[in-house]
Amino acid sequence: MRKSFIVAGLAATALASAAGAQESPKPASPATVAAQREAAASLPPDGTRDADFAARGFLATRTEPLIRDADGQPVWNLDAYAFVDGEAPPSVHPSLWRHMRYLKRHGLFEVADGIWQVRGFDLSNMTVIRGETGWILIDPLTTKEVAAAALELVNDTLGERPVSAVIYSHSHADHFGGVRGVISAGDIAAGRVEVIAPEHFMEEASSENVLAGGAMQRRAAYQFGAGLVPGDAGQMGSGIGMAVSRGTITLVEPTDIIRETGETRRIDGVELEFQIVSGSEAPSELNVYVAPQRTFLAAEIATCTMHNILTPRGAKVRDTRAWARFLDEAVTDYAPRSDVVISSHCWPQFGREAGTAWLAAQRDNYRYLHDQTVRRMNRGATMVEIAEAVPLPPQLAEEWSNHGYYGTYSHNSKAIYQYYLGWYDAVPANLHAHPPIPRAERMVEALGGADRMIALARVAMAEGDYRWSSDLLQQLVFAEPDNAAAKNLLADSYEQQGYQSESAIWRNQFLVAASELRNGRADNFSTQSADLIAAIPTGLLLDSAATRYDPEKLGKPHVAVRFELTDRDETALMEANESVLIGRMDDMRTAPDAIVRAPRQLVLGLLLAKLPLAQMKTAGLTVEGNENALAALLGALDPMPGSFEIVTR
Template identity: 35%
Template sequence: MATPNEATETIIKQQKELKENLPFDDKQDFVYARRGLVKRMKPNIVYDSNGKVVWNNDEYNFLRRIESPDTGDDDAVVVIDPLTSLETGKAAFELYKSARGDQKKVKAVIYTHSHVDHFGGVKGMVHQDEVDSGDVKIIAPEGFMEHAVAENVYVGTAMSRRAAYMYGAALKRGPKGQVGAGLGQTVSTGEVTLIAPTTIIKNTRESLSVSGITIEFMMAPDTEAPSEMLIYFPQFKALCAAEDATHTFHNLLTLRGAVTIDLFGDKTNVVFASHHWPTWGAKEVVDFLTLQRDLYAYVHDQTLRLLNKGFNGPEIAEQMILPPALEKAWSARGYYGSVNHNVKAVYQRYMGWFDGNPAHLWEHIPVERAKRYVELIGGVDKTIDAGKTAYDNGDFRWAAEILNHAVFTELENARARALMADTYEQLGYGSENGTWRDFFLSGTTELRTKNFGTPMATASPNDKSAVLDVSVTDTKTLYRLWLSNGALVYTKAPQTTNAAVKLTGTSKALTTLAGAGITINGDTKVLEQLAELMDPSDPNFNIVTP
């Protein structure tokens, strides 16, 4: 693997200017983070059953250096968001028991929302039979299963591939590699598990009791996740904000946060989120929630103001400046969700992908556009020369745009790939946002190592036919599915004809495709035919090359 470059003078100057404007005299978060800390894992490494590392927090010990590189019931436990994998969930619960006593039993698991890092470790803490027997409740917001499946099945392969870039999965940990992802260090690998909810929360102010612990809920759909809720424990005056109020600017598509202060602000002594340390003190909680509310409201409202003046997403993002109070607040820094890409997210939420310019309505695909730009410039060599000039001048954004055309025109051009990798590297070194850094440096890594996927051919079901029924026993619903002009469509309308094959099972068994819980009657060749039409996903598809 190529040796990483040093930061250029442009990046060193940029980082110095940023450092001089950050509020390093505000150390309150260190106080909050240490309060209530009971125990750490030592060493902080988690292995799977085969001895493979699925989580290694000790890799980040280099961050301890002073200078940053340029680059209720006594016997009951309620678990909130049991991590990403069985292994990390189990390790976390074992750590808890070693510090607090192993006699305590989990009586409830609460999923605050439908992202995998908030439910995937559930079987490391509880077993399915404990849930089936009623000993453990699994509590989730309305729509949880639908959205968990939609995100992790429908587009799971594509999201996983991009997540590897976003969280720097292939990057070496260190000052010239992955240093974190903004919201935390990274995500674990390991076995992702899921136990379906037994209790669904539908309404704000809905409450329930678990082993004498009263829990109140506030619904927050379509905020950080499509299915999400906040949790309040009145006996402890404690509010769990899920991921809707964190110690960094989060990713967003819509406005959020205002109602929380009205419902719980005057009766909360501590607020905590799934990824970050608590904020302690009644006044401090209100101040923190106020800053979070104002941050999202300001970016949202100013984006709407400017789009109604005719600016598009990128134009608004370039001119968005936060008010001084927000700019100087650590919890408003764009370590995970940047002002730049959150502005574009708000724009996309209201206006869609098209900016109204007809020239952008039917553009050539990237490869064809690249070929034409390279021809216009005078060939690949001149294109690379232009990129090198931009690089030497410290205009890395322009260098990336020019060199991207060269790489997409001649994939194996070593000079184009090397300079493109160097350019992404400098953009990564200059990124305050953790996920931006990971994306840029992941691009650098793949350009230097040639670790690319190969797209697969698309299946062509246009001339095929298949009819099947799916009977969901617990909801007493019968679905008729059939192939129509290459599309698999369905209806719940009563049918007068029989399908070739019928699948019968509970919604849980059918959703997870658990064979043991599904009965199949009829011609199984229909299922085989449908399986043959399934186009295998490619988890290694190209991103920085055509």
């Protein structure tokens, strides 16, 4: 059987290539060229700080740009963005082009005496601290292949040493997934390596995206530009890094947990102090102060871009006020004693003054957006109105890291509104509006039919009003998904909006939509590793199965099946009726129709992958009691969600 199941994941793009005959991107329109010229004129002075800091301390990089997995398949290309040089082409926002000039740098960089970072080997950075006996690694990237390559570079350049400790800064996969590329099962079993994480790390790392995994995975393909080739008319990074590596995501359970700000540890002879920032960028997150080197790792609450309060792929809305408060704590408590401020994305800030100012500017950015959104919200403005009324102010725009290469003011102000008030704007017409397709059909009829809407859209596009043209054309495509003229024109409109986007992930979303309208949808689902599946509590997996339950398919008024997981000493009951499927752990009171005994992996094969019962029985699964009842339960579960249409419905 398969060793892993589709649950969720990030879409890798650095090695993406177009499959089959595909329509080529179109050049920037005159309206886009004019928009880029206007944007360039509004940008702050380039300065030399970012160019200096992004290059400072460079020691070495790999001579072979392709990093491959055990089968020889490439998982990362260090040279994927080598084309970013010189002046911005008209198909890329000038601010984003500038950003990528610095973000594309890769290799091993010294940031302080005894502290280095490997940058450009993945979406995130791996921080390396020299201990008394070995390397202390913070955030071992997304996949084990790139993490192993990063550690190889460290050992080849600085001299080989064992890994004495790994620290996970937070519960997102790009900060822990490569762990088995830097430590071995033998190291873990022998207790030779400490693994340190913030409180609730395992719960959050294993559970994120499980229940809504199907939708998040599909949306992540848009956010990270799955299927787009890096290029001046294609993918231009992800704002906080270039892309997400392909390869194997792994997870090792922590051996030590940090619960409170101010906690300290002496790890391999190095004094470390921790700041807990959970509930900001991640539900479980910490920052690290390296006392001997006076270096502060701000993890992901401060980077070279404004972050997302609500990611376009979907997630729980983050607490912007708490985020700003944690940054203020960093400014007042850690920056005054730091000679270097680093993060798990992007490049460092050298010098106490520069680091303090950098953290303070980002604190003010989040606080301004929060307070001004809430102020307008309390005066009756809707989230869409607020998004138009609260742009990045000039005084904050002077700091390049406040620009929206990842998160944006528009998206984040709507997220803050949602955090407090939800989706409903109190306008009764929106309380029970028609769904998108019936609404679109009525809109097309009201505006005089398809030809009339296309004519209106062409006028809007000629005037450079791509927002209005895509609004019109998206309605038409929803109403008439086979209308080739509408789809092609909508693709053109989305493409120009992508070219004009300062945000890398806004660009990705527009350009993926354009590609799908022209060339059809490419399935970009990935699988999670056995490590992540094993870490997810069985009760949560039962809840996930329940979200796929179709009661009309049960064919019986009631079914109860007990699962005895022989490798975990766990018992789970799934009880289905004409409405719902309820999962309970350790329920021995309900009499089951059937009892399934098997290792959990085989049970997951039945419930998640919907592998044939006969195949699972051959692998060692046994059924006691009414096998037809089990078959009825399994038959009422929808398959694991696959890809679905977004721009054509």
